[in-house]
Amino acid sequence: MQKRKALSSDEAFLLSEKVFKNFIEYFKPFSGQNVHIFIPIIKFNEIDTKIFIDYFLSRNINVFVPKIVDRKLISVQIFNDTSFETNNWGISEPVSNEDSEVLNFNYVITPLLYCDQKGNRVGYGKGFYDAFFASISSESKKIGVNYFNPDEIVDDIYENDIPLDYLVTPTEVLSFLTKGLE
Template sequence: MQKKEELRKKYLKERSEIPQNKISSWSQKINKQFLKLPQLETAKKVMAYASMRKEIETFDLMEELLDQGYLLYLPYTRKDKIDLGTAQINDLDSDLKEGVYGVQEPVARIRGEEIPEDLDLIIVPGACFTPEGYRIGYGGGYYDSFLSKHANGALKVGFCYDRFIVDSIPVEEHDVPVDLIVTEKEVIRIKQ
Protein backbone atom coordinates (compact mmCIF):
# COMPACT_ATOMS: atom_id res chain seq x y z
CA MET A 1 0.00 0.00 0.00
CA GLN A 2 1.34 3.43 -0.90
CA LYS A 3 2.38 5.77 1.87
CA LYS A 4 -0.02 8.58 2.81
CA GLU A 5 2.41 11.29 1.66
CA GLU A 6 2.71 9.76 -1.83
CA LEU A 7 -1.07 9.40 -2.09
CA ARG A 8 -1.60 12.96 -0.85
CA LYS A 9 0.75 14.35 -3.52
CA LYS A 10 -0.85 12.19 -6.22
CA TYR A 11 -4.45 13.19 -5.41
CA LEU A 12 -3.71 16.88 -4.83
CA LYS A 13 -1.83 17.01 -8.15
CA GLU A 14 -4.77 15.31 -9.91
CA ARG A 15 -7.18 17.73 -8.26
CA SER A 16 -5.08 20.75 -9.28
CA GLU A 17 -5.46 19.71 -12.93
CA ILE A 18 -9.29 19.66 -12.91
CA PRO A 19 -10.66 22.57 -14.98
CA GLN A 20 -12.25 25.34 -12.92
CA ASN A 21 -15.63 25.01 -14.67
CA LYS A 22 -15.84 21.36 -13.51
CA ILE A 23 -14.85 22.36 -9.96
CA SER A 24 -17.65 24.95 -9.90
CA SER A 25 -20.23 22.59 -11.39
CA TRP A 26 -19.35 19.69 -9.07
CA SER A 27 -19.23 22.02 -6.06
CA GLN A 28 -22.74 23.30 -6.78
CA LYS A 29 -24.02 19.71 -6.94
CA ILE A 30 -22.26 18.79 -3.68
CA ASN A 31 -23.63 21.89 -1.94
CA LYS A 32 -27.18 21.07 -3.14
CA GLN A 33 -26.86 17.46 -1.92
CA PHE A 34 -25.62 18.75 1.43
CA LEU A 35 -28.54 21.17 1.84
CA LYS A 36 -30.95 18.26 1.34
CA LEU A 37 -29.49 16.17 4.19
CA PRO A 38 -32.27 15.33 6.66
CA GLN A 39 -29.83 15.86 9.55
CA LEU A 40 -29.64 19.54 8.62
CA GLU A 41 -33.29 19.99 9.57
CA THR A 42 -32.51 19.63 13.28
CA ALA A 43 -29.03 21.19 13.20
CA LYS A 44 -28.32 24.66 14.54
CA LYS A 45 -24.52 24.94 14.76
CA VAL A 46 -22.64 24.05 11.58
CA MET A 47 -18.87 24.16 11.18
CA ALA A 48 -17.75 24.56 7.57
CA TYR A 49 -14.38 25.34 6.00
CA ALA A 50 -13.27 28.18 3.74
CA SER A 51 -12.44 26.55 0.41
CA MET A 52 -9.18 27.27 -1.34
CA ARG A 53 -7.33 26.13 -4.43
CA LYS A 54 -9.46 23.43 -6.05
CA GLU A 55 -11.32 22.26 -2.94
CA ILE A 56 -15.07 21.90 -3.10
CA GLU A 57 -16.23 25.50 -3.08
CA THR A 58 -18.00 26.45 0.13
CA PHE A 59 -18.53 30.23 0.03
CA ASP A 60 -21.97 30.10 -1.64
CA LEU A 61 -22.95 27.31 0.74
CA MET A 62 -21.85 29.34 3.77
CA GLU A 63 -23.90 32.33 2.55
CA GLU A 64 -26.90 30.03 2.18
CA LEU A 65 -26.43 28.60 5.68
CA LEU A 66 -26.23 32.12 7.14
CA ASP A 67 -29.33 33.18 5.15
CA GLN A 68 -31.21 30.16 6.52
CA GLY A 69 -30.37 31.13 10.10
CA TYR A 70 -27.76 28.51 11.00
CA LEU A 71 -25.00 29.46 13.41
CA LEU A 72 -21.91 29.16 11.21
CA TYR A 73 -18.48 28.35 12.59
CA LEU A 74 -15.18 28.30 10.73
CA PRO A 75 -11.85 26.90 11.87
CA TYR A 76 -8.53 28.64 12.25
CA THR A 77 -5.16 26.99 12.64
CA ARG A 78 -3.53 26.90 16.06
CA LYS A 79 0.02 25.96 15.12
CA ASP A 80 1.12 26.07 18.76
CA LYS A 81 -1.20 23.17 19.61
CA ILE A 82 -1.57 21.36 16.23
CA ASP A 83 -5.27 21.91 16.60
CA LEU A 84 -8.04 24.05 15.19
CA GLY A 85 -9.85 26.83 16.96
CA THR A 86 -13.29 27.96 15.82
CA ALA A 87 -15.13 31.23 15.63
CA GLN A 88 -18.72 32.07 14.82
CA ILE A 89 -19.04 33.89 11.50
CA ASN A 90 -21.81 36.39 10.88
CA ASP A 91 -20.48 38.09 7.75
CA LEU A 92 -18.13 36.39 5.28
CA ASP A 93 -16.69 39.72 4.10
CA SER A 94 -15.82 41.32 7.43
CA ASP A 95 -15.19 38.24 9.59
CA LEU A 96 -12.52 36.53 7.45
CA LYS A 97 -8.96 37.29 6.38
CA GLU A 98 -6.11 35.27 4.93
CA GLY A 99 -4.42 33.26 7.65
CA VAL A 100 -2.05 30.33 7.99
CA TYR A 101 -1.37 28.38 4.77
CA GLY A 102 -3.26 31.01 2.74
CA VAL A 103 -6.65 29.86 4.07
CA GLN A 104 -9.39 32.39 4.83
CA GLU A 105 -9.73 32.30 8.63
CA PRO A 106 -11.81 34.11 11.24
CA VAL A 107 -10.27 37.47 12.16
CA ALA A 108 -8.64 37.71 15.59
CA ARG A 109 -11.35 39.94 17.12
CA ILE A 110 -14.00 37.19 16.89
CA ARG A 111 -11.86 34.29 18.07
CA GLY A 112 -12.55 32.92 21.50
CA GLU A 113 -10.74 30.29 23.52
CA GLU A 114 -13.82 28.13 23.89
CA ILE A 115 -14.86 25.67 21.22
CA PRO A 116 -18.58 24.91 21.24
CA GLU A 117 -19.10 21.42 22.59
CA ASP A 118 -22.51 21.25 20.91
CA LEU A 119 -21.65 21.56 17.23
CA ASP A 120 -24.35 19.67 15.31
CA LEU A 121 -22.53 19.14 12.06
CA ILE A 122 -18.92 19.50 10.89
CA ILE A 123 -18.00 19.63 7.19
CA VAL A 124 -14.59 18.02 6.69
CA PRO A 125 -12.41 18.61 3.61
CA GLY A 126 -9.98 16.02 2.26
CA ALA A 127 -7.78 15.12 -0.70
CA CYS A 128 -9.50 11.72 -0.86
CA PHE A 129 -11.83 9.53 1.20
CA THR A 130 -12.48 5.80 1.48
CA PRO A 131 -16.04 4.39 1.53
CA GLU A 132 -15.40 3.72 5.26
CA GLY A 133 -15.03 7.46 5.91
CA TYR A 134 -11.26 7.69 6.33
CA ARG A 135 -9.46 10.52 4.59
CA ILE A 136 -6.17 11.97 3.57
CA GLY A 137 -6.01 15.68 4.29
CA TYR A 138 -3.11 18.07 3.93
CA GLY A 139 -0.88 16.25 6.39
CA GLY A 140 -0.91 18.59 9.36
CA GLY A 141 -3.13 16.41 11.55
CA TYR A 142 -5.24 19.43 12.54
CA TYR A 143 -8.64 17.99 11.62
CA ASP A 144 -8.05 14.58 13.21
CA SER A 145 -6.91 16.29 16.41
CA PHE A 146 -9.94 18.60 16.38
CA LEU A 147 -12.45 15.85 15.60
CA SER A 148 -11.12 13.50 18.28
CA LYS A 149 -11.45 16.24 20.94
CA HIS A 150 -14.45 18.30 19.88
CA ALA A 151 -16.75 16.39 17.50
CA ASN A 152 -18.65 14.74 20.38
CA GLY A 153 -22.13 14.06 18.97
CA ALA A 154 -21.61 16.12 15.81
CA LEU A 155 -22.32 14.56 12.43
CA LYS A 156 -19.06 14.57 10.48
CA VAL A 157 -19.66 15.14 6.76
CA GLY A 158 -16.82 14.71 4.27
CA PHE A 159 -16.87 16.74 1.06
CA CYS A 160 -15.18 14.92 -1.81
CA TYR A 161 -15.26 14.77 -5.60
CA ASP A 162 -16.49 11.35 -6.69
CA ARG A 163 -13.24 10.51 -8.48
CA PHE A 164 -11.35 10.77 -5.18
CA ILE A 165 -13.35 8.08 -3.38
CA VAL A 166 -10.61 5.46 -3.22
CA ASP A 167 -10.62 1.80 -2.18
CA SER A 168 -8.11 2.08 0.64
CA ILE A 169 -5.53 4.28 2.32
CA PRO A 170 -3.20 3.63 5.24
CA VAL A 171 -5.21 4.22 8.44
CA GLU A 172 -3.51 5.22 11.68
CA GLU A 173 -4.78 4.97 15.23
CA HIS A 174 -5.47 8.71 15.53
CA ASP A 175 -7.47 8.94 12.25
CA VAL A 176 -11.12 9.87 12.77
CA PRO A 177 -13.59 8.74 10.08
CA VAL A 178 -16.51 10.86 8.91
CA ASP A 179 -20.14 9.67 9.12
CA LEU A 180 -21.23 10.69 5.62
CA ILE A 181 -19.48 11.66 2.41
CA VAL A 182 -21.15 13.99 -0.06
CA THR A 183 -19.94 13.84 -3.68
CA GLU A 184 -21.40 15.38 -6.81
CA LYS A 185 -22.96 11.97 -7.58
CA GLU A 186 -24.17 10.59 -4.25
CA VAL A 187 -24.30 10.67 -0.47
CA ILE A 188 -22.31 7.80 1.01
CA ARG A 189 -23.59 6.77 4.43
CA ILE A 190 -20.92 5.03 6.46
CA LYS A 191 -21.89 2.15 8.70
CA GLN A 192 -20.05 2.51 11.98
Protein backbone atom coordinates in the same frame (compact mmCIF):
# COMPACT_ATOMS: atom_id res chain seq x y z
CA MET B 1 -4.78 16.09 -5.68
CA GLN B 2 -3.82 15.78 -9.36
CA LYS B 3 -7.39 14.96 -10.43
CA ARG B 4 -8.70 17.92 -8.46
CA LYS B 5 -6.10 20.34 -9.80
CA ALA B 6 -6.94 19.22 -13.35
CA LEU B 7 -10.47 20.60 -12.99
CA SER B 8 -11.10 24.02 -14.52
CA SER B 9 -12.50 26.66 -12.16
CA ASP B 10 -15.87 26.35 -13.95
CA GLU B 11 -15.89 22.55 -13.56
CA ALA B 12 -14.93 22.84 -9.89
CA PHE B 13 -17.72 25.36 -9.26
CA LEU B 14 -20.36 23.23 -11.00
CA LEU B 15 -19.26 20.14 -9.06
CA SER B 16 -19.24 22.18 -5.83
CA GLU B 17 -22.84 23.21 -6.54
CA LYS B 18 -23.81 19.54 -6.99
CA VAL B 19 -22.09 18.62 -3.72
CA PHE B 20 -23.94 21.49 -2.02
CA LYS B 21 -27.33 20.38 -3.42
CA ASN B 22 -26.71 16.78 -2.32
CA PHE B 23 -25.78 17.99 1.17
CA ILE B 24 -28.92 20.16 1.49
CA GLU B 25 -31.25 17.47 0.15
CA TYR B 26 -29.81 14.75 2.38
CA PHE B 27 -29.24 16.59 5.67
CA LYS B 28 -31.88 19.36 5.43
CA PRO B 29 -30.14 21.82 7.80
CA PHE B 30 -32.38 24.34 9.56
CA SER B 31 -32.32 27.52 11.62
CA GLY B 32 -30.53 27.31 14.95
CA GLN B 33 -28.30 24.37 14.05
CA ASN B 34 -24.51 24.59 14.43
CA VAL B 35 -22.34 23.92 11.38
CA HIS B 36 -18.55 23.90 11.39
CA ILE B 37 -17.25 24.29 7.83
CA PHE B 38 -13.87 24.88 6.28
CA ILE B 39 -12.95 27.77 4.02
CA PRO B 40 -11.38 26.35 0.85
CA ILE B 41 -7.76 26.69 -0.15
CA ILE B 42 -8.21 28.15 -3.63
CA LYS B 43 -4.80 27.03 -4.94
CA PHE B 44 -5.72 23.41 -4.05
CA ASN B 45 -9.04 23.69 -5.95
CA GLU B 46 -11.03 22.56 -2.89
CA ILE B 47 -14.84 22.38 -2.84
CA ASP B 48 -16.26 25.92 -2.90
CA THR B 49 -17.85 26.17 0.54
CA LYS B 50 -18.87 29.81 0.09
CA ILE B 51 -22.10 28.42 -1.42
CA PHE B 52 -22.74 26.52 1.83
CA ILE B 53 -21.77 29.42 4.09
CA ASP B 54 -24.01 31.91 2.28
CA TYR B 55 -26.93 29.47 2.48
CA PHE B 56 -26.39 28.80 6.19
CA LEU B 57 -26.05 32.46 7.13
CA SER B 58 -29.18 33.39 5.13
CA ARG B 59 -31.17 30.80 7.10
CA ASN B 60 -29.95 31.67 10.60
CA ILE B 61 -27.84 28.54 10.86
CA ASN B 62 -24.87 29.16 13.17
CA VAL B 63 -21.65 29.01 11.15
CA PHE B 64 -18.24 28.22 12.62
CA VAL B 65 -14.97 28.03 10.72
CA PRO B 66 -11.58 26.62 11.66
CA LYS B 67 -8.58 28.72 12.59
CA ILE B 68 -5.20 27.46 13.69
CA VAL B 69 -4.06 29.23 16.86
CA ASP B 70 -1.03 28.01 18.81
CA ARG B 71 -0.87 24.82 16.67
CA LYS B 72 -4.48 23.93 17.53
CA LEU B 73 -7.64 24.11 15.42
CA ILE B 74 -10.19 26.36 17.10
CA SER B 75 -13.74 27.08 15.99
CA VAL B 76 -14.61 30.73 15.33
CA GLN B 77 -18.23 31.74 14.79
CA ILE B 78 -18.71 33.94 11.73
CA PHE B 79 -21.42 36.34 10.61
CA ASN B 80 -22.17 38.29 7.43
CA ASP B 81 -19.90 41.13 8.59
CA THR B 82 -16.96 39.03 9.87
CA SER B 83 -13.53 40.32 8.79
CA PHE B 84 -11.10 37.83 7.24
CA GLU B 85 -7.37 37.72 6.53
CA THR B 86 -5.16 35.27 4.64
CA ASN B 87 -2.80 33.15 6.74
CA ASN B 88 0.67 31.79 5.86
CA TRP B 89 -0.86 28.75 4.13
CA GLY B 90 -3.01 30.93 1.88
CA ILE B 91 -6.19 30.13 3.79
CA SER B 92 -8.74 32.83 4.51
CA GLU B 93 -9.47 32.97 8.25
CA PRO B 94 -11.46 35.24 10.54
CA VAL B 95 -9.33 38.01 12.06
CA SER B 96 -10.68 37.03 15.49
CA ASN B 97 -8.79 34.45 17.56
CA GLU B 98 -11.77 33.95 19.86
CA ASP B 99 -12.59 30.25 20.16
CA SER B 100 -16.37 29.80 20.30
CA GLU B 101 -15.77 26.81 22.60
CA VAL B 102 -18.79 25.16 20.96
CA LEU B 103 -18.33 21.39 21.03
CA ASN B 104 -21.78 20.29 19.88
CA PHE B 105 -22.11 20.70 16.12
CA ASN B 106 -24.87 19.26 14.03
CA TYR B 107 -22.47 19.00 11.09
CA VAL B 108 -18.71 19.32 10.69
CA ILE B 109 -18.00 19.73 6.98
CA THR B 110 -14.41 18.71 6.50
CA PRO B 111 -11.79 19.18 3.79
CA LEU B 112 -9.94 16.16 2.46
CA LEU B 113 -7.75 14.91 -0.33
CA TYR B 114 -9.46 11.54 -0.40
CA CYS B 115 -11.88 9.35 1.52
CA ASP B 116 -12.26 5.59 1.08
CA GLN B 117 -15.42 3.45 1.28
CA LYS B 118 -15.01 3.05 5.04
CA GLY B 119 -14.82 6.77 5.81
CA ASN B 120 -11.05 6.84 6.28
CA ARG B 121 -9.97 10.34 5.36
CA VAL B 122 -6.70 11.48 3.87
CA GLY B 123 -6.05 15.11 4.71
CA TYR B 124 -2.93 17.21 4.49
CA GLY B 125 -1.04 15.31 7.18
CA LYS B 126 -1.08 17.80 10.03
CA GLY B 127 -3.65 15.97 12.18
CA PHE B 128 -5.63 19.13 13.03
CA TYR B 129 -9.01 17.61 12.16
CA ASP B 130 -8.40 14.31 13.95
CA ALA B 131 -7.58 16.25 17.14
CA PHE B 132 -10.63 18.46 16.56
CA PHE B 133 -12.90 15.41 16.01
CA ALA B 134 -11.62 13.91 19.27
CA SER B 135 -12.52 17.09 21.17
CA ILE B 136 -16.11 17.62 19.95
CA SER B 137 -19.36 15.83 20.79
CA SER B 138 -19.54 12.28 19.43
CA GLU B 139 -23.03 13.23 18.19
CA SER B 140 -21.55 15.74 15.71
CA LYS B 141 -21.79 14.38 12.18
CA LYS B 142 -18.36 14.39 10.52
CA ILE B 143 -18.93 14.96 6.81
CA GLY B 144 -16.33 14.98 4.07
CA VAL B 145 -16.96 16.66 0.73
CA ASN B 146 -15.17 15.63 -2.45
CA TYR B 147 -15.51 15.89 -6.21
CA PHE B 148 -14.80 12.17 -6.59
CA ASN B 149 -16.30 8.94 -5.28
CA PRO B 150 -14.04 6.55 -3.35
CA ASP B 151 -12.49 3.72 -5.34
CA GLU B 152 -9.33 2.87 -3.40
CA ILE B 153 -8.71 1.73 0.19
CA VAL B 154 -6.76 3.98 2.55
CA ASP B 155 -4.25 1.63 4.15
CA ASP B 156 -2.01 4.00 6.08
CA ILE B 157 -4.37 4.53 9.02
CA TYR B 158 -2.91 5.73 12.29
CA GLU B 159 -4.05 5.24 15.86
CA ASN B 160 -5.41 8.80 16.22
CA ASP B 161 -7.21 8.86 12.84
CA ILE B 162 -10.95 9.32 13.21
CA PRO B 163 -13.11 8.23 10.24
CA LEU B 164 -15.85 10.34 8.73
CA ASP B 165 -19.53 9.57 9.20
CA TYR B 166 -20.50 10.65 5.67
CA LEU B 167 -19.02 11.63 2.32
CA VAL B 168 -20.91 13.95 -0.03
CA THR B 169 -19.94 13.91 -3.70
CA PRO B 170 -21.60 15.42 -6.78
CA THR B 171 -23.42 12.12 -7.39
CA GLU B 172 -24.25 10.71 -3.95
CA VAL B 173 -24.10 10.80 -0.17
CA LEU B 174 -22.33 7.85 1.40
CA SER B 175 -22.94 6.90 5.03
CA PHE B 176 -20.24 5.05 6.94
CA LEU B 177 -22.27 4.72 10.13
CA THR B 178 -23.76 1.29 9.41
CA LYS B 179 -20.66 -0.38 7.93
CA GLY B 180 -19.78 -3.51 9.85
CA LEU B 181 -22.97 -3.48 11.95
CA GLU B 182 -24.92 -5.78 9.67
